[in-house]
Amino acid sequence: MNKAPQDIIIKPVITEKSSTDAAFGKYTFKVAKSATKTDVRKAVEQLFGVKVVSVNTVNYDGKKKRQRYIEGVTASFKKAVVTIDMEAKSESYLGKGGKATKSDKKYKTSIEEFGIGQ
Numbered sequence: 330m331n332k333a334p335q336d337i338i339i340k341p342v343i344t345e346k347s348s349t350d351a352a353f354g355k356y357t358f359k360v361a362k363s364a365t366k367t368d369v370r371k372a373v374e375q376l377f378g379v380k381v382v383s384v385n386t387v388n389y390d391g392k393k394k395r396q397r398y399i400e401g402v403t404a405s406f407k408k409a410v411v412t413i414d415m416e417a418k419s420e421s422y423l424g425k426g427g428k429a430t431k432s433d434k435k436y437k438t439s440i441e442e443f444g445i446g447q
């Protein structure tokens with residue numbers, strides 16, 4: 330079941346901790362509950378044009394809340410912490426015939442659309 334990247338990444342989670350972690354290349358998103366780590370990786374790479382190093386996910390259950398006589402539960406959600414590659418250095422490797430070939434990395438080193446000033 331292929332979903333669009335906009336269906337997988339719901340919204341960024343902007344807190345004090347996520348703002349601090351953004352300086353180190355870790356961005357936090359609220360994602361679809363059915364999304365896997367591979368789905369989140371592909372969605373972030375397509376939406377923001379960055380190279381994802383790792384993805385950590387956490388499922389949160391809803392909390393029990395009560396207003397006067399009525400008891401209820403808040404919505405459960407899934408959160409993903411995505412670590413991106415911050416070093417866009419060119420790599421060199423041996424190509425055909427033993428010649429050294431350089432490859433430039435064609436991706437960004439930060440996500441400007443995250444909602445915080447860096």
